[in-house]
Amino acid sequence: MTHRIAAGIxxxxxxxxxxxxxxxxxxEAEGLDLHLVREISWANIRDRMAVGHFDVAHMLAPxxxxxxxxxxxxxxxTLAPMALGLGGNAVTVSVALxxxxxxxxxxxxxxxxxxxxxxxxxxxxxAKAGRPTLRFGVVHPHSGHNYELRYWLAASGIxxxxxxxxxxxxxxxxxxxxxxxxxxxxxAGEPWNTAAVAKGLGHIATVKAxxxxxSPEKVLGVAAPWAEANPGELAALLRALYRSAEWxxxxxxxxxxxxLLSCPHYLDCPVDWLLPALSGQIRSGAGxxxxxxxxLPQAKAATFPWKSHALWFYSQMVRWGQINAxxxxxxxxxxxxxxxxxxxxxxxxxxxxxxANAKVEGALTSPTPVGSAGASLVLGPDGFFDGKVFDPDxxxxxxxxxxxxx
Amino acid sequence: xxxxxLAILVxxxxxxxxxxxxxxxxxxxxxxxxxxxxxxxxxxRIAEIEPDVIVIDLExxxxxxxxxMFQLSRVVKRPIAMFVDRSDAxxxxxxxxxxxxxxxxxxxxKERVKPILDMAISRFRAFSRxxxxxxxxxxxxxxxxxxxRAKGILMRSKGISEHEAYxxxxxxxxxxxxxxxxxxxxxxxxxxxxxxxDQP
Numbered sequence: 001m002t003h004r005i006a007a008g009i010x011x012x013x014x015x016x017x018x019x020x021x022x023x024x025x026x027x028e029a030e031g032l033d034l035h036l037v038r039e040i041s042w043a044n045i046r047d048r049m050a051v052g053h054f055d056v057a058h059m060l061a062p063x064x065x066x067x068x069x070x071x072x073x074x075x076x077x078t079l080a081p082m083a084l085g086l087g088g089n090a091v092t093v094s095v096a097l098x099x100x101x102x103x104x105x106x107x108x109x110x111x112x113x114x115x116x117x118x119x120x121x122x123x124x125x126x127a128k129a130g131r132p133t134l135r136f137g138v139v140h141p142h143s144g145h146n147y148e149l150r151y152w153l154a155a156s157g158i159x160x161x162x163x164x165x166x167x168x169x170x171x172x173x174x175x176x177x178x179x180x181x182x183x184x185x186x187x188a189g190e191p192w193n194t195a196a197v198a199k200g201l202g203h204i205a206t207v208k209a210x211x212x213x214x215s216p217e218k219v220l221g222v223a224a225p226w227a228e229a230n231p232g233e234l235a236a237l238l239r240a241l242y243r244s245a246e247w248x249x250x251x252x253x254x255x256x257x258x259x260l261l262s263c264p265h266y267l268d269c270p271v272d273w274l275l276p277a278l279s280g281q282i283r284s285g286a287g288x289x290x291x292x293x294x295x296l297p298q299a300k301a302a303t304f305p306w307k308s309h310a311l312w313f314y315s316q317m318v319r320w321g322q323i324n325a326x327x328x329x330x331x332x333x334x335x336x337x338x339x340x341x342x343x344x345x346x347x348x349x350x351x352x353x354x355x356a357n358a359k360v361e362g363a364l365t366s367p368t369p370v371g372s373a374g375a376s377l378v379l380g381p382d383g384f385f386d387g388k389v390f391d392p393d394x395x396x397x398x399x400x401x402x403x404x405x406x
Numbered sequence: 407x408x409x410x411x412l413a414i415l416v417x418x419x420x421x422x423x424x425x426x427x428x429x430x431x432x433x434x435x436x437x438x439x440x441x442x443x444x445x446x447x448x449x450x451r452i453a454e455i456e457p458d459v460i461v462i463d464l465e466x467x468x469x470x471x472x473x474x475m476f477q478l479s480r481v482v483k484r485p486i487a488m489f490v491d492r493s494d495a496x497x498x499x500x501x502x503x504x505x506x507x508x509x510x511x512x513x514x515x516k517e518r519v520k521p522i523l524d525m526a527i528s529r530f531r532a533f534s535r536x537x538x539x540x541x542x543x544x545x546x547x548x549x550x551x552x553x554x555r556a557k558g559i560l561m562r563s564k565g566i567s568e569h570e571a572y573x574x575x576x577x578x579x580x581x582x583x584x585x586x587x588x589x590x591x592x593x594x595x596x597x598x599x600x601x602x603x604d605q606p
Contacts, residue, residue, distance in 0.1 A: 043469040047507065051499045073473065073488030074498070141474050168471040182446075 003233045004033045008045040008057035011038060011172060011267045013190040013277050014088045014218045015058050016257060017297055021244035023260050029243070030236040038265060041170060042140050043073075049223050050076045055230070056237065058084060059221030062313040065333045066142040067221075069323055077224035080310070081341035082238050084218040085245070086302045088277060088295040089145055089208035090193040091115075091152065093185035094178045097122065097134070098203035098285065108286040112206040112385040116156025119205070123163050137169040137177060137186035144208070144217045147316040149187040152211045154402075155386040160320075178202050189217065190277035190295065191269055198273060203285035209294045212361075214302075214382040216309040219337075227341075235345035242303060242346055249298035254278045300367075300379050301354050303342075308358040308392040310337040315395055319402050330395065352377035362389035412514075413438040414522065415457035417445070419466060423533045427461065430525045449475060456483065459519055460509040461526050464502070476509060485512040489519055497523065504530040549587030556590035559597050 005027075009015040018036060021027045027034035037054070039045050045057045046067070064078035090110075093101065102108070104125075106118035123134060138146040150160040160166060169177055171188040175196035178186065185205070196202030208215060220241065227234050248257055258274035261267050267274070276282050280294040296302040314333035318325045339357040346353065354377065355370060364380025384390070390398055414436055418424035424441045431439045440455050442448065445468045452460075452475070462469060476486035489508040497520070501507055504527040510519050553575065560571035575593075579586045 040465060040467045041469040043473055043507075044464055047464070047498075047502050051495075051502045053502065140470050141477075168474040170467040170470065173467065 002028075002031055002033045003230075003236075004035060005056060005233060005237060006035045006037065006054050008039045008048055008054040009036050009266075010042070010045065010058055011269075012058070012088075012192075012218075013261065013267070013274060013295065014085050014297075015266065016248050016261060017084050017241050017245045017303070018058055018220075019260055019266055020248050020257060021240045024244065024247055026240040026244040026247070027237070030240040032233065032236055032240060034237070034240070036266075045221075046072060046076075047074055049078070049221065050074045052223070052226075055223055055226045056234075057221045059219055060140055060143040060145075061216045061219045061309065062142040062144065062147070062317070063140070064219065064221045065310060065313055065336045066317070066322075068332050068336050069317075069329055071142065071317070071323060078336070079222045079224055079227050079338050079341070080219040080305050080336055081222060081227070081234065081338040081345070082220040082241060083216055083303050083305050083309070084220060084241075085248075085298075086214050086216060086296040086300065087207075087209040087293055088217050089148065089187060089189050090282070091149060091185060091187045091205045091207070092174070092178065092193045092196050092202040093119075093205045094181075094183075095201065095203055095285075097184045098205065100125070101205065106205065108284055108289075110204065110206050110210055110282065110284060110289050110291060112152055112156075112211050115206045116152055116158070119153075120157050123158060127163075133163070133165050134184040135165045135167060135182070137167055137174055137183045137188070139171050139188055140168060141322065142317070144215070144313075145187040145189070147313065147320075148208050148211050148215070150316070150320060151384070152206065155384075155388075175199055175201050191267065191273035194273045194276050194283060195269065197283050197285045198270075204282060207282065207291055207294060209291055210385055212382075212384050214293060214296070214300055214380060216306070216313075219305060234341065238342060238345035239349060242298075242349065242351065245298040245303050249296070249302075251279075301352075301377060304354055305337040305339050305342055306354075306358060307334055307337050307339065308361050308390065310334055311358070311392045311395060312361060312390050315390070315398055315402070318399055325396075325399060354379070358392045360389060360391045362387075411438070412436060412458040412518065412522075413440070413455060415440050415442065415452070415455055415460045417442045417448075417460065417462040417466060417472075419443055420463065420533075423463070423530070426533055427526055427529050430529050431522070434521065434525060436522075445471075448472070453483070458511050458514055459489075459522055460486065461522070462507055462509070463530070464505045464507055469507070472509075486510065487512055489523060500527050504528075505534070506530045545587075549585075549590070552587055552594055553590045556593045559593060 009018055022034045022036055048054045049057055064080045066072050067075045067078040100122045101118040104118040104121040106115045138149055153160045171192040174186045174188050174192050177183045178196055179201040193204050247253055258271045261274050262269055262271045277295045280291045282289050282291050310333050317323045323329055362383045364382045366381055367378050368380045370377050370379050416424050416427050421443055428439050428441055486509045489510045506526050508523045557568055557571040575586050575589055579589045
C-alpha cells in the first residue's frame with residue numbers, strides 16, 4: 001500500500017533532496033507517494049502545514065524553532081528530524097557597491113574577512129558623505145540568511161541594526177530589487193545569487209560556506225501531530241530522503257539533478273543557474289572561484305539534525321533581540337531537532353552516523369574521520385571565519401561574548 | 407454603524423478580485439477601504455492609512471516581508487497580528503483553502519473582524535470558481551478548434567468524410583480511455599512533425 005505524503009517546497013536549490021526523492025523513485029521505493037507542492041512564501045508553508053495541507057515541508061532551519069517558541073503567527077508544534085544539506089547561500093551586492101568594495105580592497109576571492117573589511121570601509125565612506133544607509137535583503141527574519149549575514153557584518157565591525165538596514169524580500173525577487181536600486185545587497189540561497197550575476201546586476205561578495213563552514217541551512221519540518229500519528233511513514237520518508245541525498249551528492253548526477261530542478265513546476269529557471277552551486281564553481285561576476293563544500297547534500301553528515309545547530313540558531317535569536325534568553329526557551333529549541341528519530345529511521349540502512357547529537361561548532365579545522373557504527377564518516381571543517389567557537393554547553397558565555405554593544 | 411469606522415486595506419495583485427472584495431466591503435457598509443496592487447512603497451502607505459484590518463491574497467510573494475514589518479513597531483504605529491491566530495480552526499482552514507489571509511491591529515474584537523474575513527473568503531471562492539469556469543470554457547473552445555484541424559488532416563490523408571473522421575477520433579479516444587481533444591492534439595502534433603501540416 002502506498003502512503004501519500006504532502007510536502008511544501010520553495011523554489012530553491014536545496015529543495016533538491018525532496019525533488020530527487022520523488023523524481024528518482026526513492027520515495028516510491030519506500031512505499032510513499034511524495035506529493036510536492038511549490039509555494040510562494042514561507043508564511044504559506046507555515047499556514048498550510050498548520051491547517052493540514054502539508055504533512056512535512058522544506059523549511060528554513062530556524063523556522064521550526066521559531067514555531068515552537070511561539071515567535072510566528074499561527075505557530076504549531078513542528079519537528080526537525082532531518083537536515084536537507086549544508087551551505088548553499090551567498091551574499092550578493094550590486095555592481096555599484098562591488099566597485100566601491102573593490103576600491104576599498106576586496107579582491108573577489110569570496111573571502112569573508114577581506115570582503116567584510118572592504119564593506120566596512122565603504123559604509124564609513126557612505127556615512128561620511130551623508131548618503132543613505134546601505135540596505136540589505138534577507139528572505140526571512142528567522143533564517144540562516146539573516147543570522148549569517150548579521151554574523152558576518154558584526155564580526156567585520158559593522159552593526160547590522162545601526163550601520164545598515166536589513167529588509168525582507170522573497171529570494172526570486174532579490175536580483176531585480178538590486179537592479180532597480182531598492183537594495184544594495186542580499187543574502188539568499190542559490191540559484192538566486194547566480195541569477196543576479198548572470199543578469200549582470202550583481203556580484204557575489206562572499207559565501208555561507210566561508211562565513212561558517214559546514215553550516216546548516218534547511219531542514220525537513222514535520223507537523224508534530226502528523227509525526228505522532230504516522231511514525232512508520234515518517235521513518236520511511238527519512239530513509240527515502242537519505243537515499244536521495246546520496247544520489248544528489250554524486251558528481252555524475254549533477255546535470256540530471258539541475259535539469260530536474262529547472263522544470264517549470266520546481267524552480268522554473270535556466271539549468272545554467274543551478275550548476276555552479278552543485279559543482280562549487282561559483283561565478284562571482286569577476287571570474288570563477290572554486291568553493292570547497294559550497295553546498296553539501298550528503299557528505300559530512302549533511303542531513304544530520306545536530307542539536308548544536310538548533311542551539312546556535314537560538315543563540316542568534318537571542319543575540320538580535322528576537323527572543324529572551326531563558327532556560328525554558330533554550331530547552332524548547334533543543335527539543336525541536338530530533339536526531340533520535342533520524343537515528344532510528346536510518347538504522348536499517350546500516351549507514352555511518354555521528355556518535356554524538358551535538359558538537360562544538362568550529363572545533364574542526366580540517367576534514368576529520370570520526371568513529372561511528374561500523375562505517376566511516378568524515379566531519380568538518382566546521383569553523384566560523386572569525387575563528388570563534390560555539391560550545392553548546394557554554395551558551396551563556398557565548399551570548400556574552402557576542403554582545404555588539406551594551 | 408460602528409463597523410463602518412474600520413479602515414480596511416486590501417493587498418491583491420489581481421485587480422479584478424480586489425475590486426470584487428472592495429465592492430463587497432462597501433455593500434457591508436465599510437467606507438474606508440483602500441486597495442493596493444503593487445507592494446512597492448507599502449510601508450509608507452501602511453503608515454499613512456493606519457489600517458485596522460489588512461486582507462491579503464496568499465499568492466502574494468511578499469507576505470514574509472509584511473509579517474516582519476508588522477512586528478517592527480517603528481514602521482507600523484500599532485502592533486498587527488494575524489487574525490486567524492485568534493480564530494477558530496474552521497475559519498483558519500476556510501481562509502487558507504480560499505487563498506486569503508487577514509491581519510488585524512491588536513485589541514480589535516474578533517466579532518468586528520470575523521464578518522470581514524468571512525466576506526473575503528466567500529468572494530475569493532466565488533472568484534476562483536469564476537476563473538475556473540472561464541478556463542474550462544477557453545479550453546473547450548480550444549479543444550473544438552483542435553478537433554476540427556484533426557478532422558481535416560484525417561479527411562485529406564485518408565480520403566474519408568468529416569463524419570467518418572470524427573467517428574475515428576472518438577473510437578480511438580474510447581479505446582485509449584482519453585479525451586477526443588487529447589487524441590486530436592496528438593494527431594495535429596504528429597502531423598506537424600511529419601511535415602504534413604494541416605493547411606490545404
